[in-house]
Amino acid sequence: MNQSVFRLTLPILFGYLPLGMAFGVLFATQLEYPWWVAPVMGVVIYAGAGQILAVSLLAANAGLLEVFVAMFVLNARHLFYGLSLLGQFRGSGWRKLYLIFGLTDETYSLLTSRPRGTDRPHEQEIDFRITGFNQCYWVIGCALGALLGNNVVFDSTGIEFALVALFIVLTIEQFKALGDSFPIWTGAAAAGIAMLFLPPAHQLIGAIAIVTGALLVQYRRLRTTARSEEARHD
Amino acid sequence: MTENSYLVAFIAVAAIATFATRVIPFLFFERHTEHPLIKHLGRYLPAAVMALLATVFLQRSASWSASVPGLDALLPGILVVIIHLWRRNALLSIAAGTASYMVIQQSGILTG
Numbered sequence: 001m002n003q004s005v006f007r008l009t010l011p012i013l014f015g016y017l018p019l020g021m022a023f024g025v026l027f028a029t030q031l032e033y034p035w036w037v038a039p040v041m042g043v044v045i046y047a048g049a050g051q052i053l054a055v056s057l058l059a060a061n062a063g064l065l066e067v068f069v070a071m072f073v074l075n076a077r078h079l080f081y082g083l084s085l086l087g088q089f090r091g092s093g094w095r096k097l098y099l100i101f102g103l104t105d106e107t108y109s110l111l112t113s114r115p116r117g118t119d120r121p122h123e124q125e126i127d128f129r130i131t132g133f134n135q136c137y138w139v140i141g142c143a144l145g146a147l148l149g150n151n152v153v154f155d156s157t158g159i160e161f162a163l164v165a166l167f168i169v170l171t172i173e174q175f176k177a178l179g180d181s182f183p184i185w186t187g188a189a190a191a192g193i194a195m196l197f198l199p200p201a202h203q204l205i206g207a208i209a210i211v212t213g214a215l216l217v218q219y220r221r222l223r224t225t226a227r228s229e230e231a232r233h234d
Numbered sequence: 235m236t237e238n239s240y241l242v243a244f245i246a247v248a249a250i251a252t253f254a255t256r257v258i259p260f261l262f263f264e265r266h267t268e269h270p271l272i273k274h275l276g277r278y279l280p281a282a283v284m285a286l287l288a289t290v291f292l293q294r295s296a297s298w299s300a301s302v303p304g305l306d307a308l309l310p311g312i313l314v315v316i317i318h319l320w321r322r323n324a325l326l327s328i329a330a331g332t333a334s335y336m337v338i339q340q341s342g343i344l345t346g
Contacts, residue, residue, distance in 0.1 A: 018329070019325075033241060037241065037245075041248075044245060045249045045252050064244065068248075071251035075251070075255040077283050078252075079258055079259055080280055081256070082257070082258070083263060083272060084276065086259065089260070100257050157340050158335045158337075158340060159332060161310060161331060164288065164310075166328055167287045167292075168288045168292075168311060168318070168327075168331070170284045170288075171281070171284040171285045173324075178277070178281050182278070183279070184281055184282070186282050186285075187286035188289045190286050191287075191293075194286075195289075200294070204287075207286045207290065208283060211279070212275075216271075219270075219271055222274075
């Protein structure tokens with residue numbers, strides 16, 4: 001079973017090692033903490049973009065409430081991953097907690113797109129191992145990067161752009177999967193409004209609030225048109 | 235707060251916030267998965283959030299006092315889009331964009 005899980009997770013290995021290393025190098029070059037803190041963050045936090053953001057929050061000595069809000073908002077997309085896995089994880093017993101904990105973008109994409117058989121406990125065991133393998137790659141990447149950043153003279157100025165590039169790539173992927181550019185333009189416009197009118201610390205949460213409001217309006221409009229369509233057919 | 239207790243508290247808070255985003259649907263929506271509003275948000279919100287994160291962080295990585303304001307981040311950003319539309323390999327797109335941004339920042343060609 002482990003061999004087929006390894007084959008399934010191979011693309012994640014190639015993604016997580018360098019991305020984890022980017023975080024590790026960033027961590028070691030920007031902060032004065034011991035190198036092993038980087039893999040520890042990979043074990044207990046386990047969020048790519050979140051950990052890269054955490055480096056700048058640590059460097060800025062951010063307040064703990066600010067840290068909570070920033071991490072929650074940045075990872076808020078995870079709120080919607082669970083919605084499509086409620087049934088799939090049902091009845092997985094003690095494994096369920098770890099399946100939920102390890103629900104990153106990449107693990108989510110593997111768990112929701114791989115072919116499944118009818119043997120539920122067996123499939124959940126595979127899901128469990130996929131999650132575990134992926135986190136191992138991530139933690140190893142974090143450790144390698146932090147060691148490398150500490151021991152190799154390397155000008156890492158600008159490496160944090162990896163996060164921006166990641167968001168651009170994920171936006172394109174979302175657009176391709178959705179086939180609808182409305183949320184993309186709404187998101188960018190909300191960011192623009194928030195950046196114009198709010199101080200940096202409140203821009204993310206402000207933009208998310210604007211976007212959610214816009215989506216609620218869109219939802220109501222779609223419902224009203226659907227209802228009047230129905231009425232016309234009656 | 236000492237440096238070490240701040241670090242421990244920081245990691246704990248970051249871990250709790252991240253885990254909260256993953257566990258909340260399982261705690262609160264187990265019974266509402268079929269609600270049309272939940273489905274609507276589940277469908278559109280991720281794309282909107284991704285676009286707003288890209289916009290906000292792109293703006294923050296730009297230098298606005300340069301001769302051509304913002305170009306130092308905009309060029310690598312456009313490169314990411316082009317390479318990703320061309321090869322659709324996330325790692326390649328991210329590596330190319332990051333490398334070009336690092337070259338621009340370290341050489342100071344566009345930021346001076």
